[in-house]
Amino acid sequence: MENFVLIGVFVLLGMFFRRLEAFPKDSAQTLNMFALYVSLPALILLKVPQIAFSREIVTAAIVPWGMLLLSVAAVFAAARLWRWDRATVGVLLLVVPLGNTSFLGVPMIQAFFGAAGLPYLIIYDQLGTMIIMVTYGSFILALYGKDGSVRLSAMVRKMLFFPPSIALMAGVLARGWTYPEKLAQVLHNVSLTLVPVVMTAIGMQMRLRLPRRVIAPLSFGLAMKLLIAPLSALAVCRLAGVSGMVVDVSVLEAAMPPMVTAGALAVVAGMEADLAVAMIGIGIILSFGTLLAIYALTRILA
Numbered sequence: 376m377e378n379f380v381l382i383g384v385f386v387l388l389g390m391f392f393r394r395l396e397a398f399p400k401d402s403a404q405t406l407n408m409f410a411l412y413v414s415l416p417a418l419i420l421l422k423v424p425q426i427a428f429s430r431e432i433v434t435a436a437i438v439p440w441g442m443l444l445l446s447v448a449a450v451f452a453a454a455r456l457w458r459w460d461r462a463t464v465g466v467l468l469l470v471v472p473l474g475n476t477s478f479l480g481v482p483m484i485q486a487f488f489g490a491a492g493l494p495y496l497i498i499y500d501q502l503g504t505m506i507i508m509v510t511y512g513s514f515i516l517a518l519y520g521k522d523g524s525v526r527l528s529a530m531v532r533k534m535l536f537f538p539p540s541i542a543l544m545a546g547v548l549a550r551g552w553t554y555p556e557k558l559a560q561v562l563h564n565v566s567l568t569l570v571p572v573v574m575t576a577i578g579m580q581m582r583l584r585l586p587r588r589v590i591a592p593l594s595f596g597l598a599m600k601l602l603i604a605p606l607s608a609l610a611v612c613r614l615a616g617v618s619g620m621v622v623d624v625s626v627l628e629a630a631m632p633p634m635v636t637a638g639a640l641a642v643v644a645g646m647e648a649d650l651a652v653a654m655i656g657i658g659i660i661l662s663f664g665t666l667l668a669i670y671a672l673t674r675i676l677a
Contacts, residue, residue: 382482383663385571389578403579406572407478407635414569415477416542419497421562423546424554426494431621434612435495438625439476439503441611442604443511446472449603453595462647463592465519469641470654471600473508474631476500477539478573479659483631484624485570487670495624501543504634509537512637520644580635581656589650596633596654601665605630609669613676623673630669632658 392398399405426432450467453459459467474480477500484492554562585593608629612622638655642648 381570382486382574385574386578386581389575390581391578392575393579398579403576406576406579410478410569410572410576412538414566414572415481416538417562417565418481418493418569419501419539419542420546420549421559421566422490422493422497423543424549424552426498426550431617431619432495432498434617434621435498435625435628436502438608438612438629439499439507442608442629443472443507445604445607446599449599450596453592457591457595459592460647461519462645463589463650465515465644465646466638466641466650466654467592467596468519469512469515469646470633470637470651471596471604473504473512473634473637474600474628475634475659476504476628476631478569478635479577479662480628480631482570482574483666484627487627487666488620488624492620492624495621496628497543499625499628501539504628505537505539508634508637512640516640516644519646577635577659581659585653585657586649589647589653592647592650593653593657596650597658597661600633600654600658601630601662602669605669606672609673609676618677623670623677626673627666627670630662630666632662 389403392402447468450464450471454464454467476496480496480500481493484496605626609622609626612618612626633654635655638651641651
């Protein structure tokens with residue numbers, strides 16, 4: 376319970392800091408970059424050498440790709456049914472499949488499962504969300520944005536030189552080597568900054584803008600992202616006879632609200648800005664309730 380209180384406190388602090396002139400307008404972006412370049416890589420370096428690669432861990436790598444296929448099919452079907460414009464479809468194709476699986480995922484998975492759930496989160500995030508973002512995400516931005524082109528070399532370069540990706544490769548190479556005690560302690564201490572930094576940044580970025588024209592696609596997008604996708608993942612895993620913490624973590628990761636970065640890129644690319652902003656802000660707020668509900672359901676069906 377104290378973990379959820381801590382999360383709420385830092386979100387509220389971020390919302391408060393946003394109103395203070397002492398904090399520059401780009402403070403949230405600065406905090407996000409610190410988390411991306413420092414806190415998250417430290418956590419990955421600390422946890423990846425501890426991952427015991429097994430058949431069950433493949434589940435955490437497969438689920439995000441399954442959610443991508445499901446989300447894309449659902450968005451195209453809904454767009455055809457309700458005849459949404461191109462800018463709206465582009466936003467939904469970008470933000471519905473891509474969840475906030477690292478920044479919000481880490482504190483939430485820690486709150487639900489403790490440190491034992493983090494290795495599965497790292498697999499889901501790095502082999503799923505991050506690769507999907509730099510490949511599929513780049514393609515959608517180029518296809519539905521105002522301008523741009525798809526360059527395979529650029530996508531591969533982004534993926535290889537992405538700080539968490541570098542940390543993942545270094546962590547894999549470090550398997551079988553025990554970190555010196557002082558190095559392990561440093562990585563642990565740095566990784567502890569992830570939750571306060573990220574949740575404060577999320578609080579600073581919360582916006583509640585809701586023009587009438589975005590209500591229908593917003594409702595569909597959030598229902599798909601927060602409820603339908605994770606419940607589908609849970610159902611498929613149960614029908615396949617797969618269970619355990621790896622499934623529970625993967626389902627909770629699938630239930631994370633839309634990725635803040637994906638929403639921001641949609642705005643920059645000239646897509647439906649009001650929809651992108653609302654998907655992020657309202658999605659984060661609703662997720663505190665939907666994540667609890669999904670977690671409770673996984674316990675009931677365990």
